[in-house]
Amino acid sequence: MTIESLPPGSSPPGSSPPGSWPDGDAHRTDVPVLEVDDLTVTFTRRGEQATRAVDGISFSVTPGETIGLVGESGCGKSVTSLAVMGLLPRRGVRIGGSVRFDGQELVGADQRRLRALRGADMAMVFQDPLSSLNPVVPIGTQVTEVLLEHRGMSRREAADEATRLLDRVGIPDPTRRLKEYPHQLSGGMRQRALIAMALACSPRLLIADEPTTALDVTIQAQILELLRELVVDSGTALVMITHDLGVVAGLCDRVHVMYAGKIIETADRHELFARPRQPYTGGLLASVPRLDAGRGVPLTPIRGSARDAIPWAEGCAFAPRCDNAQDDCLTEVAGSTVPLEYDGPGRELRCRHPLEHPSVGAGATAAGAAR
Amino acid sequence: MTAPDRPLLRVEDLQVHFPIKRGVFFDRTVGHVRAVDGVSLSIDRGTTYGLVGESGCGKSTLGRAVLRLVEPTAGRVEFDGTDVAALGGETLRRMRRRMQMVFQDPLGSLDPRQDVESLLSEPLRAHGLGGGKAGIAARIRELLDAVGLPAAALRRYPHEFSGGQRQRIGIARAIALEPDLLIADEPVSALDVSVQAQVVNLLEEIQERLGLTYLVIAHDLAVVRHISDVVGVMYLGSLVEQAPSDVLYDEPLHPYTRALMSAVPVPDPVVEERRERILLAGDLPSPADPPSGCRFHTRCPWRQETRCADEAPVLRELAPGHLVSCHWAEEIRDGVLRPRSPEEALHATAPSAEGPRPVEEDDGIFLGRDRPVPRQEQA
Numbered sequence: 001m002t003i004e005s006l007p008p009g010s011s012p013p014g015s016s017p018p019g020s021w022p023d024g025d026a027h028r029t030d031v032p033v034l035e036v037d038d039l040t041v042t043f044t045r046r047g048e049q050a051t052r053a054v055d056g057i058s059f060s061v062t063p064g065e066t067i068g069l070v071g072e073s074g075c076g077k078s079v080t081s082l083a084v085m086g087l088l089p090r091r092g093v094r095i096g097g098s099v100r101f102d103g104q105e106l107v108g109a110d111q112r113r114l115r116a117l118r119g120a121d122m123a124m125v126f127q128d129p130l131s132s133l134n135p136v137v138p139i140g141t142q143v144t145e146v147l148l149e150h151r152g153m154s155r156r157e158a159a160d161e162a163t164r165l166l167d168r169v170g171i172p173d174p175t176r177r178l179k180e181y182p183h184q185l186s187g188g189m190r191q192r193a194l195i196a197m198a199l200a201c202s203p204r205l206l207i208a209d210e211p212t213t214a215l216d217v218t219i220q221a222q223i224l225e226l227l228r229e230l231v232v233d234s235g236t237a238l239v240m241i242t243h244d245l246g247v248v249a250g251l252c253d254r255v256h257v258m259y260a261g262k263i264i265e266t267a268d269r270h271e272l273f274a275r276p277r278q279p280y281t282g283g284l285l286a287s288v289p290r291l292d293a294g295r296g297v298p299l300t301p302i303r304g305s306a307r308d309a310i311p312w313a314e315g316c317a318f319a320p321r322c323d324n325a326q327d328d329c330l331t332e333v334a335g336s337t338v339p340l341e342y343d344g345p346g347r348e349l350r351c352r353h354p355l356e357h358p359s360v361g362a363g364a365t366a367a368g369a370a371r
Numbered sequence: 372m373t374a375p376d377r378p379l380l381r382v383e384d385l386q387v388h389f390p391i392k393r394g395v396f397f398d399r400t401v402g403h404v405r406a407v408d409g410v411s412l413s414i415d416r417g418t419t420y421g422l423v424g425e426s427g428c429g430k431s432t433l434g435r436a437v438l439r440l441v442e443p444t445a446g447r448v449e450f451d452g453t454d455v456a457a458l459g460g461e462t463l464r465r466m467r468r469r470m471q472m473v474f475q476d477p478l479g480s481l482d483p484r485q486d487v488e489s490l491l492s493e494p495l496r497a498h499g500l501g502g503g504k505a506g507i508a509a510r511i512r513e514l515l516d517a518v519g520l521p522a523a524a525l526r527r528y529p530h531e532f533s534g535g536q537r538q539r540i541g542i543a544r545a546i547a548l549e550p551d552l553l554i555a556d557e558p559v560s561a562l563d564v565s566v567q568a569q570v571v572n573l574l575e576e577i578q579e580r581l582g583l584t585y586l587v588i589a590h591d592l593a594v595v596r597h598i599s600d601v602v603g604v605m606y607l608g609s610l611v612e613q614a615p616s617d618v619l620y621d622e623p624l625h626p627y628t629r630a631l632m633s634a635v636p637v638p639d640p641v642v643e644e645r646r647e648r649i650l651l652a653g654d655l656p657s658p659a660d661p662p663s664g665c666r667f668h669t670r671c672p673w674r675q676e677t678r679c680a681d682e683a684p685v686l687r688e689l690a691p692g693h694l695v696s697c698h699w700a701e702e703i704r705d706g707v708l709r710p711r712s713p714e715e716a717l718h719a720t721a722p723s724a725e726g727p728r729p730v731e732e733d734d735g736i737f738l739g740r741d742r743p744v745p746r747q748e749q750a
Contacts, residue, residue: 186655221651224636250643273640284565285638287564288564288567298575301566302565303569305536
């Protein structure tokens with residue numbers, strides 16, 4: 001670990017994220033809650049080559065902001081979230097770079113301090129609610145555990161608070177539900193219970209890792225509504241990890257698209273969906289069937305699969321599947337990877353031959369030239 | 372022998388009930404899960420019927436009952452004029468050659484210890500097709516080619532492939548016997564987004580080339596809309612609406628279909644911000660104890676005080692080919708009835724003298740664009 005831990009309470013660095021935020025949101029500030037800087041996660045196994053799952057990722061979230069980490073399975077989005085939360089095992093994992101929560105360095109921080117933060121100031125909701133709840137402990141005990149641990153409540157106070165929390169996330173008849181076990185709840189209700197646990201200490205950062213993937217669409221709509229409400233009401237910074245572009249379109253302010261462990265495109269959601277620049281982003285959008293599109297319009301898939309990615313050291317990992325790929329995408333000069341570069345206001349792009357959009361092409365070029 | 376205008380598959384009032392057993396020594400049957408409860412549908416040759424619904428609505432059970440992988444409790448499945456339920460032994464086996472299935476989980480449905488050659492030749496050998504070793508080898512290469520896998524795949528095992536490639540193997544195996552009907556149960560839901568489109572396109576291409584008839588079962592409305600000619604929406608074991616794909620998506624009439632479609636996220640922030648969401652309250656009721664009357668009435672934003680709770684609606688034809696099972700479908704279509712909106716909750720309007728009265732009290736139904744309406748206290 002190269003970066004020294006900052007003492008608790010020190011003021012966070014005053015860097016402001018790119019882009020500007022719409023007014024009228026009292027909770028929003030430009031001071032990031034979470035700053036991830038050049039994070040790398042490498043899994044090592046004896047006798048085998050090390051695997052770099054996350055390869056130099058940087059992003060930040062401010063209060064009341066929702067950012068999306070989007071990518072397909074294996075792109076490193078979940079490992080990023082586990083690294084931020086300090087939930088990766090110590091053995092066989094090397095973490096580099098820096099993760100600052102409120103200016104405090106978390107990479108290499110001791111377990112006791114992480115434990116104090118986790119559940120209190122930063123919380124996480126996982127994809128599969130059944131395997132993230134303890135099957136032999138009633139829901140109530142699991143929710144109150146957080147309150148007893150972090151908020152120093154008495155058992156009675158905690159029980160009342162748990163009832164209130166379950167009610168807030170829309171679980172009917174919360175007093176009865178608190179006595180029940182996870183298997184007695186439906187999938188949507190388990191996910192609500194998990195969100196209730198995450199909200200118990202009004203965290204300032206919530207990481208939601210595919211929170212609706214295991215749920216039906218009507219339940220998914222309920223959960224997304226709940227998250228939206230949470231961000232607006234309490235100013236929680238939300239990091240949404242998902243593969244579903246529809247979820248991103250409705251929820252996230254800023255989107256980071258990941259591929260093979262790196263961020264390949266960052267943009268405001270309107271910009272990203274209207275004018276994707278990375279061929280991978282464009283390919284994803286073209287390959288999703290849309291409910292509001294006509295029938296029979298053929299889908300344009302991305303050829304190959306994520307397994308075809310080549311190491312970043314040899315060029316652009318997406319090049320083997322890319323229609324825009326040219327010779328300089330694969331053969332790399334001096335072994336350096338394709339850099340993530342400024343691509344207009346609030347946008348960053350890792351691509352040598354991006355998609356051109358006639359209406360803004362001139363502006364983007366001008367911006368590039370001005371730089 | 373086959374009449375061209377006769378549907379390839381006709382399902383009539385199909386029911387599949389699973390008994391719920393209790394007790395240690397005696398298996399007392401204490402009730403039934405009505406997984407499929409009276410579904411009728413027919414699929415024309417060369418077309419695709421899409422069946423959508425949420426988990427637990429019985430759509431997969433219906434697909435399996437058509438192939439008799441589960442025994443139907445009642446009702447009739449007619450395949451190309453033959454009653455499938457009446458078949459047994461060798462005749463059933465021969466009939467199954469013409470009805471094949473593609474499963475959701477390609478890794479789970481392929482034997483991990485068989486290489487691709489063995490996986491693909493098994494159905495041919497089992498049915499005595501392919502004409503000897505050389506014939507089978509040639510047929511397998513043809514199949515691999517049809518699903519876009521290299522010949523080098525033959526010696527490899529399922530775990531060596533990516534999810535999309537495995538699904539291609541599953542499809543190759545299903546079309547090996549040149550079936551007439553292909554039942555695809557969630558064919559793409561286990562795949563990555565970029566790969567889903569490849570498999571969807573492959574299914575369409577194969578259909579065109581071989582003239583197959585599809586029954587596609589999926590929860591993803593966008594995928595179903597994309598590949599289906601006719602779409603049926605299931606809720607708690609019965610069909611609530613059926614219409615040609617475009618009609619259904621342009622003008623859904625059943626409240627459940629409307630809610631389902633409004634809940635599907637669209638990858639376009641402009642659309643996402645403008646669209647109105649109909650949020651349903653609560654979860655799917657238990658199919659072991661379905662609600663009385665209309666099964667959707669417990670969650671329906673358009674629920675009326677009469678009929679909905681005590682009278683089961685029948686599937687009726689509102690427009691040619693558009694079937695709906697809702698008492699108030701016409702009123703909902705014509706905008707006479709509206710779902711409970713925030714304004715109505717605040718100023719409860721006096722019921723109009725003629726026509727059905729709008730719902731006044733309906734706890735827990737959220738309606739809104741970006742934020743739920745707070746629950747109203749019951750008066």
